[in-house]
Amino acid sequence: MEVYTIRLLEYESKEIFSDYNIPLADRLVIVKGEDIEEKINQFNFPAIIKSQIAVGSRKKRGLIKIAQTRDEALSMCTEFFSRKVGEYGVEAILIEGLADIKHEYYCSIALDSSGRRFVLIASAEGGIDIEEVAATRPEAIIKQNISLTEGLSEIAAKGVAEKLGFSGENLDLAIDLFMKLWCITTEKEAQLVEINPLVLTPSGLVAVDGKMTLDDNAAFRQELIVKLRKRKLTELEKTAQRVGFSFVELDGEIGILANGAGLTMALLDVLAQHGLAGMNFLDVGGGASKERVYEALKLIYTMNPKAVLINIYGGITRCDIVAEAILQTMKEFPNAPPMVIRLTGTREAEGVAILKNAGIDAYQDMMDAVGKLKEVMC
Amino acid sequence: MYITEDSKVVVQGITGNQGKFHTQLMLEYGTNVIAGVTPKKGGQEVLGVPVFNTVQEAVNEYGVDTSIIFVPARFTYGAVLESLEAGVNMTCIITEGVPVIDMVRLVETAKTKKLHLIGPNTPGMLIPDKIKLGIMPGDMAHFGDVAVIAKSGTLSYEITKALGNADVGVSAYIGIGGDPVRGKTLTEAFDYYVKDQGTKVIVLIGEIGGDDEEKVAQYIKNQKVSKPVVAYIAGKSAPEGKRMGHAGAIISGNVGTAQGKIDALESVGGKVTETPWDIPEAVKTYL
Numbered sequence: 251m252e253v254y255t256i257r258l259l260e261y262e263s264k265e266i267f268s269d270y271n272i273p274l275a276d277r278l279v280i281v282k283g284e285d286i287e288e289k290i291n292q293f294n295f296p297a298i299i300k301s302q303i304a305v306g307s308r309k310k311r312g313l314i315k316i317a318q319t320r321d322e323a324l325s326m327c328t329e330f331f332s333r334k335v336g337e338y339g340v341e342a343i344l345i346e347g348l349a350d351i352k353h354e355y356y357c358s359i360a361l362d363s364s365g366r367r368f369v370l371i372a373s374a375e376g377g378i379d380i381e382e383v384a385a386t387r388p389e390a391i392i393k394q395n396i397s398l399t400e401g402l403s404e405i406a407a408k409g410v411a412e413k414l415g416f417s418g419e420n421l422d423l424a425i426d427l428f429m430k431l432w433c434i435t436t437e438k439e440a441q442l443v444e445i446n447p448l449v450l451t452p453s454g455l456v457a458v459d460g461k462m463t464l465d466d467n468a469a470f471r472q473e474l475i476v477k478l479r480k481r482k483l484t485e486l487e488k489t490a491q492r493v494g495f496s497f498v499e500l501d502g503e504i505g506i507l508a509n510g511a512g513l514t515m516a517l518l519d520v521l522a523q524h525g526l527a528g529m530n531f532l533d534v535g536g537g538a539s540k541e542r543v544y545e546a547l548k549l550i551y552t553m554n555p556k557a558v559l560i561n562i563y564g565g566i567t568r569c570d571i572v573a574e575a576i577l578q579t580m581k582e583f584p585n586a587p588p589m590v591i592r593l594t595g596t597r598e599a600e601g602v603a604i605l606k607n608a609g610i611d612a613y614q615d616m617m618d619a620v621g622k623l624k625e626v627m628c
Numbered sequence: 629m630y631i632t633e634d635s636k637v638v639v640q641g642i643t644g645n646q647g648k649f650h651t652q653l654m655l656e657y658g659t660n661v662i663a664g665v666t667p668k669k670g671g672q673e674v675l676g677v678p679v680f681n682t683v684q685e686a687v688n689e690y691g692v693d694t695s696i697i698f699v700p701a702r703f704t705y706g707a708v709l710e711s712l713e714a715g716v717n718m719t720c721i722i723t724e725g726v727p728v729i730d731m732v733r734l735v736e737t738a739k740t741k742k743l744h745l746i747g748p749n750t751p752g753m754l755i756p757d758k759i760k761l762g763i764m765p766g767d768m769a770h771f772g773d774v775a776v777i778a779k780s781g782t783l784s785y786e787i788t789k790a791l792g793n794a795d796v797g798v799s800a801y802i803g804i805g806g807d808p809v810r811g812k813t814l815t816e817a818f819d820y821y822v823k824d825q826g827t828k829v830i831v832l833i834g835e836i837g838g839d840d841e842e843k844v845a846q847y848i849k850n851q852k853v854s855k856p857v858v859a860y861i862a863g864k865s866a867p868e869g870k871r872m873g874h875a876g877a878i879i880s881g882n883v884g885t886a887q888g889k890i891d892a893l894e895s896v897g898g899k900v901t902e903t904p905w906d907i908p909e910a911v912k913t914y915l
Contacts, residue, residue, distance in 0.1 A: 361728060363808040364839055366735045398733045439729050441808075467807075468727040470702050500867065511806060512780020512835045515862040516904055522865035523903070531866075536724055536749075536763075536781070537646060563782040565751050566646065566722075566763040595765045595785060596653075616786065617905065 255441055255463040256478050259302040261344040263460035266438060270430045272445075273456050276347035282340065286327045293345055295320055301330045302342040311335060316348070349458055350451045355414060356380045357428070358444035359396070359435045368435060370394040370402065370428060374414045376447035402432040423455045439468040439475075486549060493545040495534045502527025504623070505555030505587070507546050509534050509567050517561050520620060526627060529555050537566040543575035551579075551586055557626050558589045561616060569593045569601025577608055588626045592619035630718055630744060630802075630820065631694055633758040638663040638686045638716070640707045641698035642674050646722075650698065650763050651675055657760040662690045665710075683714040695719045696752065696761055704748065705730040712737050712745075720761050721747030721811065731809040738811065745811025751781040751803040764801065765789075772797010774911055775821040778833035779804055779814065779840065783862055787833055787904050794908035796915070799827045814840035815847050822855050829856045829914045831907060832898070836863030836886050845892035856914040857898040858907055861889045 258266075261279050268274060278293045280286055301313035308314045313330065317323035323345065330340050356376035362369045372392045375383050383390050392413045396402045404425060411424035431443050444461040469475040479491070490497035496511065504521065506528045508514040518528045530553065534546050550558055562572050572593065580586065593601050593612040605612045613619040637654070641647040642664025652675055654661050663686035664674050670681035680686045683695065695711040697704060697719065704726045711719040712734070719738075726748040738745045746753065752762015756771040765785055769792030776791070778784030781803055788801055802817050804810050814834070821827045834841040841861065848857065864886040890900045899910050 361732075361808065363728075364813060364843060366732055366809050366813070368732070397736060398729065399736050436729065439727060441728060465728045467701065467725045468729070471727075498867075508782075510780055510782025512778070512783035512833065512862045513786060515835055515866055516783050516786070516860070518866065519862060519864045520903055563765075563785045565765060565781055565785060566650070594789075595782075 256466055256475055257304060258462040258464065258478065259304065259341065260300065260460050261302050261342055262478070263443075263462040264344070264457070266434060266462065267457055267460055270434055272427060272430055273454060274346075275349050275456055275458065278345040280327060280343045280345070282331055282342060287324060290320055290323050290327070290345065293320075293323075294347070295323055296348060297323065298346050298348060299323055299326045299330070300344045300346065301333065301340045302344055303333075303335060303340045304338050305335045313340070346458075349449050349456050351449050352452065353450040354447035355450070356383075356446045357431070357448050358442060358446070359431045359440075360444070361441040362395075365395070368396045368398065370396060370407070370410055370431070372410050372414055372428075376449075380446055396432065398436070401436075402429060404429065420450065420455065427455060434462075438462075439465045439472055441465055486552070489545070489549055490532070493542055495532060495538070495542060495546055497533075497549070498531040499553075500528050500530055502529045503556045504627070505529050505550035505553060505558040506561075507532050507534060507543070507550060507558065508561040509536070509538065509563065513561065513563060517559070517616070520616075521559075521623075524620060524624060526620075526623065528559075529553055534562075534567070538572065540571050540575045540578070543572050544578055547575065547579040548583075551583055555587055557587050557623060559619065559623050560589065560591045560593075561619065562593050562595070564593075564595030564597060564601075567595070568597040569595060570597040570604060571601075573601035573604035573612075576605065576610070580608075580610075590619050590623045590626060592616050630746075631753055631755065631759055631761055633755065635660060635694040635718070635759060635761070636690060636692045637661045637694045637696060637761060638665055638683060638690075638692040638711075639677070639696050639698065640665045640683065640711065641700075642666060642677065642679060643669050643672070644698055646763075647698035648674055650722075651677065653763075653766065654696075654760050657766045659759050659761065662686075663692055683710045683716060687714045687716065693717045694761065697721045697723055697747075699723060701725040701727070705734065708734050708745065709737065712741055712743055715741070716743065718744040718746065718761075719811075720750065720752050721745065721805070722750065722752060722763055723747070724749045724807075726807065728807075728809050731807065731811075735809065735811060746802070747805040747807075747811055749807045750805035750810075751784070753803070754798075754801040756798050756801070762803070764803070768792050768801070769796070769798040771799070773799050773826060773828040773915075774831060775799050775824065775827040775829075776801045776831045776833065777804065777814065777817045777821065778802070780806060780833060780835055780862065783835075783860075783904065784833045787831065787860065787907050790905050791831070791908050791911065794912070796908050796911055799824065808838070813843070815843045818844050818847065822851070822853055827855070829858060829911050831911060832857055832859040832893070834859060834861045834889055836861070836866055836889070837884050839884065841889035842892045845896050845898070848896040848898070857893070858910045858914075859893050859898050859900045860904050860907055861886045861893075861900060
C-alpha cells in the first residue's frame with residue numbers, strides 16, 4: 251500500500267525538465283477537452299503521439315504511435331482520448347518531434363530507502379528493457395551514491411558520464427544534465443527523477459521520456475504536490491485524503507475500519523483465511539479524532555457493505571474517542587449494516603464502558619470478533 | 629546502547645496535546661521523564677516536569693541522554709537536529725509524515741555524530757516493567773527474554789500482547805516505524821538484539837513492500853546468526869502494489885511481496901507463522 255509518493259505523468263515531468271533547461275524534443279501538449287485540430291495546426295509532422303495516462307507499457311498497449319501527417323495525428327488523438335486502461339483514462343496527449351537517435355542511455359536519481367540515501371543510476375544500455383539489464387547484467391548499470399549534506403559533486407557526475415563513454419562536448423552535456431537532475435530531486439523533493447531513454451542526437455542529448463515521483467509528506471512546503479495529489483484518486487479516496495486516513499477500495503463485501511497499516515493488512519489476511527473478503531483497506535491513522543473516525547465510518551456506509559468490522563488496537567489512538575464516534579454514527583444511521591467491534595489498548599476500559607452503556611458489545615480479542623463476523627455473514 | 633531503565637528522558641513538544649497525554653502515560657509507567665522542551669515556553673511546568681526552550685538547556689541542567697519527539701512534521705527536522713547537536717544518545721521520532729529528504733539528512737548527521745535515531749512514525753521502544761519510551765500500550769507483556777522488532781505499530785501490539793497472554797516475557801519491544809526512510813533499519817535493530825545477551829529469541833514483524841525482511845535474511849545468512857527467529861509477514865492477501873518506476877526495481881530487485889519475504893526468512897532457518905496468534909507457540913518451542 252504505497253501512500254508516500256505522487257507519480258507525475260510524462261508531460262508533467264517534462265514541464266519541470268523544461269523549467270530546468272533539460273533539452274527536450276519540440277513538443278505540444280493537448281489536455282483533454284482542448285480543441286485538438288486547432289492545437290495540432292501549430293505542429294510539424296511526422297511526429298510521435300504519446301497518450302498521457304497513469305499506466306506503464308504504453309507502447310505495447312498501442313498508446314504511443316507515430317503520425318506521418320496532420321490528418322493521421324488528428325484521428326490518433328481522437329482515438330486516444332476515448333481509450334481507457336482499467337480505471338485510468340487518457341488525461342492529455344503529448345506530441346513530440348522525432349529524435350535522430352544515435353544512442354540510447356538510461357539515467358535517474360532515486361531514493362534508496364533501505365540505504366537511506368539518493369543514488370545516481372546510469373547505463374549505456376538505455377531503452378525499455380533496463381530492468382532486464384539490471385537483473386541479468388548488473389555490471390552494465392553504474393551507481394553513484396550521493397550525500398545530501400555534500401550534494402552531487404561535479405567530479406562524481408563526471409565519473410559517471412565517463413563510464414557511460416562520453417567525451418568532449420557530450421561529456422560536459424552529460425555532467426550538466428546529472429547536476430540538473432540532482433537540483434530537481436532536492437528542490438522538488440522527488441523520490442525518483444528518471445530519463446529513459448536519454449538519447450544522443452547529432453545536436454546533443456535529449457530527454458525522450460521522463461518520469462518523476464514526489465514525496466507526499468512534503469506537501470506542506472511544495473505547492474506542486476498539493477496541486478497533483480488530488481488527481482489520481484477515486485472520489486472516495488479523495489474524501490479519505492481530505493479527512494486524513496489511508497483508504498484503498500477492494501473487491502469484497504465487508505467494510506473495514508482499523509488502525510495501523512500492518513494490523514489492517516493482517517486483519518484482511520485473517521479474513522481471507524476464513525473465506526471472508528474486505529471491501530476496503532482503511533487505516534484510520536494514529537491518534538484519530540472523533541471526527542476522523544466518524545467520517546471514516548460514513549465513508550464505509552456509502553459503499554453499502556453487508557457488514558462492518560471495526561478493529562482498533564489503541565496506542566496513540568484512544569478507545570474512548572473511537573467509542574464516542576461509533577455512537578454518534580449509529581445515531582445518525584439507524585439502518586446501518588450490522589457492526590462487529592473489537593476495541594483494545596489505550597483507554598480500553600473507558601471505551602468499552604461507553605459502548606456497553608449504549609447496549610453495544612465490544613470484543614477485546616480480534617479472533618472473537620472475526621468469529622462473530624462469520625456468524626453475521628452466514 | 630539504545631535505552632535502559634535509567635535513561636534520562638526529555639519530551640520535545642511536551643506542551644502539545646499528544647506530548648502531554650503520552651508524557652503522563654510514560655510517567656505512570658515509571659519512565660524517567662525529567663524535562664520537556666517547547667520553544668518560547670521555557671520556565672513552565674507540565675505534569676510537574678520542567679519545560680525548557682532548548683534541548684541543550686535540558687542537557688546542561690539534567691544531563692538528559694534520550695529524547696522523544698512529539699512535534700508536528702514540519703518542525704520535526706529542526707527538533708531532531710537540535711537533539712543531535714546537543715549530543716543526545718537516542719532520539720525517538722513519534723511524528724508521522726516527516727518529509728523523506730529531512731530524514732535522509734538527519735540520518736546522515738546522526739551517523740556522523742554516532743548517535744541513534746529511531747522512527748519517524750514509530751510507536752517507540754519498551755522494556756517491559758522498566759521503561760516505556762513511546763506511545764504503545766504499556767501492559768502488553770512482562771519482562772523476559774524475547775525481543776520484538778516491528779515495522780508496524782498496532783500489529784506489533786497485537787503480537788506482543790499475545791506473547792504476554794501466553795506468559796512469554798519480552799526483553800524489548802522496538803518499532804522501527806512505517807516510513808520509507810528510518811533512523812534504524814530493520815537489520816540494524818535486528819543486529820542489536822542478536823548481540824543483546826538478555827535476548828534468546830527474536831520476533832520479527834514485517835509487511836509487504838520494501839526489502840527490509842530480505843535484508844535481514846541476508847544478514848542472518850552472512851553473519852551465521854544462530855539465535856532463533858520467529859516472524860509474521862502481513863499483506864498476503866493484499867492486491868499487488870504499485871511500483872515506483874524502474875529505479876526502485878533496480879535498487880532492490882524484484883522484492884517486496886509477502887511470499888518473497890516468507891521464502892527469504894524460511895530459507896535461512898526463520899520460522900514464519902500463518903497468523904499473528906501462532907507466534908507465541910512458535911516462540912515457546914525455542915525457550
